[in-house]
Amino acid sequence: MFTGIIQSIGRIHEFEARGADARMIILGGGLDFSDVAIGDSIAVNGVCLTVVALTPDRFTVDVSAETLRVTTGFVPGAEVNLEKALRLADRLGGHLVSGHIDGIGTVRDFAPVGESHLLTIDAPPELARYIIRKGSIAVNGVSLTVNRVDGAHCTLNLIPHTLEMTALKQLQAGSRVNLEVDMIARHIERMMQFTQITDKD
Known part of the structure; x- marks a missing residue:
């Protein structure tokens, strides 16, 4: 779950098509990754994606063909809104957001x-x-x-x-x-x- 309160403006660094799916590397734009682990979720322009690799300034996600089909997609070099998943102790400053695009x-x-x-x-x-x-x-x-x-x-x-x-x-x-x-x-x-x-x- 997310709140819709953006924590950082990231940038699509690499986008690699893998058949109908894709792998993407995103620059964090200063997002604090100290509490992020492999398998955690980060919303990218509102799309809930799972972290599969992580460095101090960027993270990697796999994107399914279905996600690409129902969203605006991802363009290398484009700026994107980033938000880490909500913790139970966090303030709900926006509203409850699932990260599943309608x-x-x-x-x-x-x-x-x-x-x-x-x-x-x-x-x-x-x-x-x-x-x-x-x-x-x-x-x-x-x-x-x-x-x-x-x-x-x-x-x-x-x-x-x-x-x-x-x-x-x-x-x-x-x-x-x-x-x-x-x-x-x-x-x-x-x-x-x-x-x-x-x-x-």
Whole structure:
């Protein structure tokens, strides 16, 4: 589990295709690896990946074909948001994030408003029903609050601190982003579906 509070901006150092899968080396960007071991999870742009090799300034992960299929993918040289897995004693500064991407959104607009930026994203229609005003959503692993919802697109406010501490500053109209909706909404939907099934019985 993760919180969506980014701890470092890393960089894709190497990307090696291995058939339909891949192996990737990521520069940590100053991320503290002192409490990271082989087998631990690190979220890379919101994607939960398992560390298979580690040095003081970088880590290696294997990426499955399924992960590559359902995410925006990874480009050598690109900056990525990094977050180590949540410990039980940590503060939950964002919201509960699983690191399992629900779908890919497309940036409709990303424009400054005062000192902040407004980010508008077109979400896949099948995810739009989980996105609500003042609810939470993870965009490339960053926990954000939804300001407005209009059909299948939502608008979020990024304060200067968020821009400084994450790779979201690189976004522009047309950029594709990893989206993870609030897992509570999915649980509620499933509970309602199950209730309807049992009521029919």
